[in-house]
Amino acid sequence: MSNDDFVVRLVNVSKRYYISESVYVDALINVNLSIHRGEVVIIMGPSGSGKSTLLNIIGMLDRPTNGRVYLDGVDVTDMSEGELAKFRLFKVGFLFQQYNLIQNLTALENVMMPMIMSGLYDRSMAEAKARYLLELVRLTPYATYFPNQLSGGQQQMVALARALALNPSFIIMDEPTGALDPVSASRLLALINVLNRAIGVTMIIATHNPDVAQVGSRVLNIRGGRIYESGVVERINIGSVNVKDMVKAYVEGLKIDLLARKSSRLADDVHRIEQEISRLEEITNG
Numbered sequence: 001m002s003n004d005d006f007v008v009r010l011v012n013v014s015k016r017y018y019i020s021e022s023v024y025v026d027a028l029i030n031v032n033l034s035i036h037r038g039e040v041v042i043i044m045g046p047s048g049s050g051k052s053t054l055l056n057i058i059g060m061l062d063r064p065t066n067g068r069v070y071l072d073g074v075d076v077t078d079m080s081e082g083e084l085a086k087f088r089l090f091k092v093g094f095l096f097q098q099y100n101l102i103q104n105l106t107a108l109e110n111v112m113m114p115m116i117m118s119g120l121y122d123r124s125m126a127e128a129k130a131r132y133l134l135e136l137v138r139l140t141p142y143a144t145y146f147p148n149q150l151s152g153g154q155q156q157m158v159a160l161a162r163a164l165a166l167n168p169s170f171i172i173m174d175e176p177t178g179a180l181d182p183v184s185a186s187r188l189l190a191l192i193n194v195l196n197r198a199i200g201v202t203m204i205i206a207t208h209n210p211d212v213a214q215v216g217s218r219v220l221n222i223r224g225g226r227i228y229e230s231g232v233v234e235r236i237n238i239g240s241v242n243v244k245d246m247v248k249a250y251v252e253g254l255k256i257d258l259l260a261r262k263s264s265r266l267a268d269d270v271h272r273i274e275q276e277i278s279r280l281e282e283i284t285n286g
């Protein structure tokens with residue numbers, strides 16, 4: 001199989017943090033990992049086992065000490081900071097325990113942010129797409145609210161809409177339910193389930209929470225910086241959520257993205273997005 005078949009591929013990746021010149025921590029040791037498009041990979045392990053280090057390397061927030069990192073078939077290990085920043089913006093969505101929303105922007109503006117930063121969307125296109133994404137996460141009535149006017153669960157949904165803004169190749173989630181109450185956590189998990197199973201979004205989730213593992217297609221255990229694969233999981237039902245409406249909102253967002261890419265002559269992903277739209281339209285029409 002070539003590298004192109006994997007969304008993420010780590011080859012012999014190690015990460016050593018130096019505390020002082022002679023004292024260091026081996027946070028990852030010789031990790032080999034391949035993730036296919038459409039997977040939800042759960043990374044479980046005790047505190048300090050290397051989960052965040054692994055996600056940070058996959059999301060190119062940090063570089064390995066040794067080994068190679070391929071994302072979407074591209075070797076990003078030695079990319080310059082500038083190239084990485086651009087690649088990261090377009091390819092990776094992030095969701096953190098503490099939401100990391102911009103406090104002086106509304107929910108809608110937070111979701112618009114990556115689209116504006118991309119230079120691909122003008123303001124009205126970004127706003128139109130952000131509205132569809134807020135609809136997808138069921139937060140339309142809260143579009144003009146600021147983060148401190150929203151519950152933790154609602155803030156995390158805004159963060160998820162933002163993570164989806166540029167149709168990333170995959171979304172990285174570091175303890176996404178860590179700060180949520182049980183009801184908000186199960187809402188988030190239900191949505192993760194729909195995003196993956198109805199829309200095909202690829203996600204990589206680090207967690208302590210065994211409930212999160214239920215939305216995974218594969219669980220990896222990490223201990224002392226080494227990965228142990230523990231196989232496939234029994235998946236819960238999508239349940240009663242209105243999947244069709246959610247897929248429709250997502251497709252409308254994709255159409256705007258397609259327009260934006262065409263009008264800015266960014267040919268890169270046009271074909272992939274066209275295919276995705278027709279695939280998802282078959283689902284909603286069927």
Ligand SMILES: Nc1ncnc2c1ncn2[C@@H]1O[C@H](COP(=O)(O)OP(=O)(O)OP(=O)(O)O)[C@@H](O)[C@H]1O
Nearest residue numbers: 017018025027045046047048049050051052053054
């Ligand atoms: N910037 C850093 N400098 C030095 N050591 C670090 C750094 N980041 C992480 N480490 C060390 O690397 C190891 C792995 O840390 P990491 O944050 O990846 O663990 P984790 O599995 O995410 O833990 P938690 O569940 O508590 O979030 C730990 O021993 C940690 O102390």
Ligand SMILES: [Mg+2]
Nearest residue numbers: 051052053174
């Ligand atoms: Mg961590």
